[in-house]
Amino acid sequence: MRSYLVLRVVAKLLMPFILVFALYVQFHGDYGPGGGFQAGVIFASGFILYSLIFGIQAAGAVMSRGILRFATAMGLLLYAGVGFYTMLLGGNYLEYDVIAADPTKGQHIGILVIEAGVGITVASVMIAIFFTFAGRRKADQA
Amino acid sequence: MALTVLAIVKIRNLFAVVMLGSIYSLLAAAMFVVLDAVDVAFTEAAVGAGISTVLALGTLALTTDREKQPMHTKIVPLCVVFLTGAALIYGTLDLAPFGSPQAPVHNHVAPTYLLEAQDKTTVPNIVTAVLASYRGYDTLGEVTVVFIAGIGVILLLGNWRRERLPEDDRNA
Missing domain, CATH: 1.20.5 (Single alpha-helices involved in coiled-coils or other helix-helix interfaces)
Structure with missing residues (x-):
């Protein structure tokens, strides 16, 4: 894939937009369609596009496997952690009302944080699965 | 959509089947938009038409793109x-x-959600409010499923540790 100039240029042009759009979907999930799941997948597809065109090696340099494994667990822990945090504050598990003084504000923060957790886990799992699939072919050919 | 399905059944070239599957997902996403389920459409377009197509193509690259004749x-x-x-x-x-x-469906908990969600969460997108707040446990379960799927693939297919060695050699 090294020689396709048009693909490389277009991919480079699109990358920032895909990633920003993913973040928009992530944090705008409260107001429009979207949320952690969709944002995570879009973020991952940005990386997959990059690694399809520039190779796994280049993408792996940006998002190393250690980071991926860490992020996979981190997102889930963030989500579950919010639950335990609300329990520490005296509420039920995942009862966001207690996070802030104003219950609706607490709901807002809670939803934002757990959506971030969802997004992190989904994105890193998708990228990890793709790396695993694509990296395997290379290992077999070598 | 029916046409794509018929074509998927008929065609034996798996590459074409994967592409038709992607088209089917895209059509399904369009259908969800028509039904005003924008969030679902979003997911279908991103996951069904996008990621799973790429993963299926990756699998084809590992195996073969011709379907075998069934034996039974x-x-x-x-x-x-x-x-x-x-x-x-x-x-x-x-x-x-x-x-x-x-x-x-519209007479059980849905009216409560629709009436309450706005005041209780101040989140304008009720789908998000229900997913993340009212159905917080379910969503936590879904994320856990995704997480386990990720670990499963990494454990079963990933030779991450072994693969790092040649990479290090190359850098040296």
């Missing part, structure tokens, strides 16, 4: 398909008419 007869699978289809159609006979306000 087609009668038994055909019977299973027809029985399942008949059972599903029989099930739809009891469903309330499409969009009917009397449908049980």
Whole structure:
């Protein structure tokens, strides 16, 4: 894939937009369609596009496997952690009302944080699965 | 959509089948938009048409892109398909008419969500409010499923540790 100039240029042009759009979907999930799941997948597809065109090696340099494994667990822990945090504050598990003084504000923060957790886990799992699939072919050919 | 399905059944070139599957997902996403389920459409377009197509192509690259001729007869699978289809159609006979306000779905918890969600969470997108707040446990479960799927793939297919060695050699 090294020689396709048009693909490389277009991919480079699109990358920032895909990633920003993913973040928009992530944090705008409260107001429009979207949320952690969709944002995570879009973020991952940005990386997959990059690694399809520039190779796994280049993408792996940006998002190393250690980071991926860490992020996979981190997102889930963030989500579950919010639950335990609300329990520490005296509420039920995942009862966001207690996070802030104003219950609706607490709901807002809670939803934002757990959506971030969802997004992190989904994105890193998708990228990890793709790396695993694509990296395997290379290992077999070598 | 029916045409794509028929084509998927007929075609033996798996590359074309994957592409048709992607097209099918995109059509399904368009259908969800028409039904005003924008969040679902979003997911379908991103996951169904995007990621799973790439993963299926990755699998094809690992295996082969020609479907093998089935070795057993087609009668038994055909019977299973027809029985399942008949059972599903029989099930739809009891469903309330499409969009009917009397449908049980619209009379259980949905009105509460629609009335309350705005005041309780101040999140304008009620789908997000229900997913993340009212159905917080379910969503936590879904994320756990995604997480386990990720670990499963990494454990079963990933030779991450072994692969790092040649990479290090190359850098040296």
